[in-house]
Amino acid sequence: MPMNPDLEKERQGGTFDVEQLTHILDGGRDKTLKRHFLEQEVLKDPVFRGPDTRFLSREELFGELLRKHVAVIKKTQELSIDDINEASTIYSAAMNNNVGPLTLHSVAFVAPLDLMADDEQKKKWLIPAKKYEIIGCYAQTELGHGSFIRGLETRADYDVNTQQFVLNTPTETAIKWWVGGCVAVGDIGPKFGFGGVDNGYLCLNNVRIPRDNLLAKTGKVLEDGTYVKPENPKVVYGSMLGIRAALPKVGAYNLSKAVTIAIRYSCVRHQSEIKPGCGEPQVLDYQTQQHKLFPLLATAYAFHTVGVWMLDFHSTVMNEINEGHYHRLAEDHVLAAGLKAVINWKTHEGIEICRFSCGGHGYSLASSLPVIYVNHVANSTAEGETVILLLQTAVYLMKCVIDLEQGTPLDPSVAYLDQSFSKSEQWCSDVDMHSLLKAIQFRSKKFTEYVSSFVKKELMATGNQQLAFNKHKVILVECAKAHTEAVIMNAFVTKVDEILQSNPSVGKVLSLLCQIYGVTEILAHSGDYIQYEYLRKIDLDNIQDQLFKLYTYIRPEAVLLVDAFDFHDEVLKSILGRYDGQVYENMFKWAKASPFNKQDQGTFRKYIQQLKQAKL
Ligand SMILES: CCCCC/C=C/C(=O)SCCNC(=O)CCNC(=O)[C@H](O)C(C)(C)COP(=O)(O)OP(=O)(O)OC[C@H]1O[C@@H](n2cnc3c(N)ncnc32)[C@H](O)[C@@H]1OP(=O)(O)O
Numbered sequence: 209m210p211m212n213p214d215l216e217k218e219r220q221g222g223t224f225d226v227e228q229l230t231h232i233l234d235g236g237r238d239k240t241l242k243r244h245f246l247e248q249e250v251l252k253d254p255v256f257r258g259p260d261t262r263f264l265s266r267e268e269l270f271g272e273l274l275r276k277h278v279a280v281i282k283k284t285q286e287l288s289i290d291d292i293n294e295a296s297t298i299y300s301a302a303m304n305n306n307v308g309p310l311t312l313h314s315v316a317f318v319a320p321l322d323l324m325a326d327d328e329q330k331k332k333w334l335i336p337a338k339k340y341e342i343i344g345c346y347a348q349t350e351l352g353h354g355s356f357i358r359g360l361e362t363r364a365d366y367d368v369n370t371q372q373f374v375l376n377t378p379t380e381t382a383i384k385w386w387v388g389g390c391v392a393v394g395d396i397g398p399k400f401g402f403g404g405v406d407n408g409y410l411c412l413n414n415v416r417i418p419r420d421n422l423l424a425k426t427g428k429v430l431e432d433g434t435y436v437k438p439e440n441p442k443v444v445y446g447s448m449l450g451i452r453a454a455l456p457k458v459g460a461y462n463l464s465k466a467v468t469i470a471i472r473y474s475c476v477r478h479q480s481e482i483k484p485g486c487g488e489p490q491v492l493d494y495q496t497q498q499h500k501l502f503p504l505l506a507t508a509y510a511f512h513t514v515g516v517w518m519l520d521f522h523s524t525v526m527n528e529i530n531e532g533h534y535h536r537l538a539e540d541h542v543l544a545a546g547l548k549a550v551i552n553w554k555t556h557e558g559i560e561i562c563r564f565s566c567g568g569h570g571y572s573l574a575s576s577l578p579v580i581y582v583n584h585v586a587n588s589t590a591e592g593e594t595v596i597l598l599l600q601t602a603v604y605l606m607k608c609v610i611d612l613e614q615g616t617p618l619d620p621s622v623a624y625l626d627q628s629f630s631k632s633e634q635w636c637s638d639v640d641m642h643s644l645l646k647a648i649q650f651r652s653k654k655f656t657e658y659v660s661s662f663v664k665k666e667l668m669a670t671g672n673q674q675l676a677f678n679k680h681k682v683i684l685v686e687c688a689k690a691h692t693e694a695v696i697m698n699a700f701v702t703k704v705d706e707i708l709q710s711n712p713s714v715g716k717v718l719s720l721l722c723q724i725y726g727v728t729e730i731l732a733h734s735g736d737y738i739q740y741e742y743l744r745k746i747d748l749d750n751i752q753d754q755l756f757k758l759y760t761y762i763r764p765e766a767v768l769l770v771d772a773f774d775f776h777d778e779v780l781k782s783i784l785g786r787y788d789g790q791v792y793e794n795m796f797k798w799a800k801a802s803p804f805n806k807q808d809q810g811t812f813r814k815y816i817q818q819l820k821q822a823k824l
């Protein structure tokens with residue numbers, strides 16, 4: 209199909225090599241080539257062809273996705289793929305923006321086995337689980353409790369005579385609920401999204417399991433029932449850490465898809481007039497459309513950068529723990545908690561903004577933006593609700609203040625809290641990304657000190673830490689967000705600095721995005737900078753002007769920057785986001801193919817007939 213002339217023109221501009229940026233995003237040219245190979249392995253294989261999942265009922269969707277997910281597993285085994293990113297490539301190429309029914313098995317059943325099973329148990333369960341010879345799920349949440357793990361009611365009573373645990377969900381609120389991939393007792397019913405996952409309920413009534421089913425690499429129960437605590441009790445929470453550490457990159461992936469769709473469509477869509485008689489401009493030429501999308505484009509790159517960094521950091525810490533060193537578990541936990549919470553929340557807001565930016569067609573499943581949204585938004589609740597996780601990060605920051613007072617060294621990701629920040633010199637109109645980073649770190653430091661002063665005062669008054677925290681939860685959450693933004697901006701600036709050395713033209717365009725991210729973040733909290741006397745009104749006015757100027761620099765690069773995400777049309781599955789920009793013709797073709805247009809109109813006639821008989 210010929211290229212839409214608008215997109216063709218957009219691709220003649222630009223100041224950097226798109227392919228080189230794709231290689232950087234993939235982690236190198238070889239990884240891009242391998243990703244292309246794996247995508248083609250899926251896209252050319254007829255087993256992965258099937259009905260357009262956007263037209264399917266819940267039951268049909270589950271069946272089709274289970275069929276495809278099994279085919280994904282077979283393809284992954286056939287190609288002997290064990291790299292998580294390569295396995296994800298095969299999965300994403302097949303799933304058309306859906307979540308597969310067996311996702312929980314790999315992310316929430318295999319991972320804890322890997323982390324907490326001893327060698328014997330690994331042989332017995334981990335090896336067959338990795339081969340899908342046994343299928344598992346993660347049944348922690350109950351009808352009455354999800355966030356508050358210590359409030360869970362399920363019982364596991366040890367029967368010393370039979371060396372068994374007797375499992376019971378003694379109350380209705382103890383019924384296991386939301387259990388993904390729980391094909392046993394029952395499905396919890398239709399949901400907002402996640403149609404491909406059978407989140408189930410599980411009632412336990414004197415279910416007996418052998419003593420050695422308790423994963424025993426960390427804690428264990430001896431024959432006489434004595435519980436031997438793990439060296440570090442917090443490692444028991446480790447099974448939730450793996451998914452949380454991976455979710456920032458998942459957020460980046462989903463936001464990159466949404467931004468690709470919205471920016472390509474905004475170049476194809478002409479609407480209204482700027483100068484009468486001069487034709488309708490591309491909607492991306494409106495400053496308001498740029499103000500919606502360019503900060504999100506910058507955010508997608510920022511989230512990708514910090515998502516890759518978080519996964520590397522987490523795998524380093526897990527290797528240290530496997531060797532018995534727990535000293536970085538706390539930092540890993542709070543980084544994963546803060547980044548998972550902030551990134552997934554801002555991502556679902558961003559996907560919605562992308563949908564709105566596409567007008568009516570964004571509301572059609574033809575855009576796939578609704579599908580990407582309803583499946584992504586679960587990530588702000590699942591695997592740790594946003595506020596719950598931010599409070600974890602906030603409590604850690606309060607401890608950092610005490611550590612600072614006591615002269616205890618801080619973890620590297622919070623070292624800036626010990627830095628002194630001079631007030632900004634007059635910020636002229638092109639503030640660089642390093643100055644923006646300093647400002648964001650300054651705000652986080654001041655906010656942490658401010659919140660800590662309130663908590664300390666409360667603690668003095670009540671002597672109860674939980675009460676003190678509970679009285680200031682709103683500002684504790686804001687404090688955790690401010691710190692997480694400092695972590696994100698630091699990762700983005702560090703990566704862009706590195707790329708400026710290796711590939712100046714790519715680095716330059718990314719530094720513009722980094723400035724857009726930093727300026728947007730500062731303007732979103734401008735009151736704090738005035739209150740802390742770090743910036744003046746003139747500085748904020750200057751960076752507001754800078755932001756609009758940055759949009760003019762990014763405008764000619766925008767399509768190339770989303771092309772660099774390199775989503776194959778079949779992976780993006782969006783008519784608005786097609787690489788060739790041939791939207792209207794394919795929208796009409798897609799609509800005509802809808803089964804709704806095929807069903808006979810007997811229903812319509814049957815009821816409308818009644819109206820006619822009613823002699824209106
Ligand atoms: C692709 C998407 C798939 C989606 C599939 C979804 C699956 C699920 O949703 S599975 C269920 C997920 N559920 C949760 O995430 C529950 C969230 N709640 C909790 O994690 C806990 O209730 C809590 C952490 C919020 C509270 O724990 P609690 O023991 O009641 O009290 P503390 O806050 O004092 O924590 C004790 C201690 O442990 C440290 N810690 C907490 N979590 C972790 C962790 N994951 N890793 C390491 N360390 C952890 C915490 O920092 C405290 O340390 P100290 O302050 O040093 O005592």
Ligand SMILES: Cc1cc2nc3c(=O)[nH]c(=O)nc-3n(C[C@H](O)[C@H](O)[C@H](O)COP(=O)(O)OP(=O)(O)OC[C@H]3O[C@@H](n4cnc5c(N)ncnc54)[C@H](O)[C@@H]3O)c2cc1C
Pocket residue numbers: 312316346347348349350352353354355356385386387388389402407586589590591592593594595596681
């Ligand atoms: C798509 C999806 C898939 C899931 N898959 C699984 C799975 O496979 N296995 C599994 O075990 N679970 C699963 N879950 C459950 C999920 O882990 C829980 O829903 C999540 O942990 C939130 O807990 P909750 O539902 O009890 O929310 P609640 O904690 O009841 O949250 C309700 C409100 O209370 C607030 N709140 C609660 N406690 C506090 C506090 N201490 N301070 C301040 N505010 C508070 C929250 O911020 C929130 O606004 C899934 C959930 C979803 C949506």
